[in-house]
Amino acid sequence: MLADSGVSDPSGALSADLVARLQAGDSGAFEALVRQHSMPLLRVARRILRSEEDARDAVQDAFVSAYKSIARFGSNSRLSTWLHRIVVNASLMRLRTQRRHPEEDIEAHLPRFLEDGHQVEPSVAWGESADAVVQREEVRGIVRAAIDRLPEQYRIVLLLRDIEEMTTEETAEALGITANAVKIRLHRARQALRTLLDPHMKGATR
Amino acid sequence: MSKRPYLPCREIIAFLADYLDGSLAPETRSEFDRHLGVCPSCVAYLASYRDTIRMAKAASIEADAGEPPEDLVKAIVASVRGE
DSSP states (O other): OOSSSSOOOOOHHHHHHHHHHHHTTOHHHHHHHHHHHHHHHHHHHHHHHOOHHHHHHHHHHHHHHHHHHGGGOOTTSOHHHHHHHHHHHHHHHHHHHSOOOOOOOGGGGSOOBOTTSOBSSOOOOOSSOHHHHTTSHHHHHHHHHHHHHSOHHHHHHHIIIIISOOOHHHHHHHHTSOHHHHHHHHHHHHHHHHHHHHHHHTTOOO | OOOSOOOOHHHHHHTHHHHHTTOSOHHHHHHHHHHHTTOHHHHHHHHHHHHHHHHHHHHHOOOSOSOOOHHHHHHHHHHHHTO
16 A cells, blocks of 8 residues: 555556556657656655665666566556555665665664563653654654664664555565564564654653 | 453553554453553553654655656666667
């Protein structure tokens, strides 16, 4: 499912016309496709790859792949959803070739418990509404930096599930892991991200 | 008043994602709700966990404006000409 993940969704009629022209081999249609969809796809690739050069290469790989497989595009699919899936896969392929960043241990950011099952440090309500505070560019930067601090296998699952809004099953397939592994990684990623945001949020006043 | 022991915070937090996506069995869900009724720490944790998900999404998604880089468009179009 793709709701509001930054990928444009032109009207179905326009998309259907474009697909028909692409499938008929209209070369102008391919350029129209690229112009219409490359910005949202570039944003997806940037989020995954964190490198402008790699993101552009992934978008190029994705469009080449889409060009080759347009004949198999089904009329029941949404063009933007189909392209989104292709660019995610192209970005993941490229991610595997990137040099690994030094990673923090996620365990350090997970809640700790006493023998009786209570939290070592009881949680305190965050002071300000998340929806309001995240409108501030400074806070948006803090959140993005915190996501970037997550170890890669957790960061990617958080991106695909919570930001790209892929399902557990789609994420599992894209990453070649089980649905259960996706669920575990997602929960740990959210917990670690919550820990990283906690110092910034619990001091804020509502 | 029930004499049953409450689920420990550790269990609540371990299964929070299942609680939020509605995949817990009804009896487990009611045990969660019973715990949340008496534990301000888990209530705060749950609220901030939800906020974390919303903030991650909101901070990552940019306005969908702007033209694609012309050099990228040209490179992509050129790359399929040879296909």
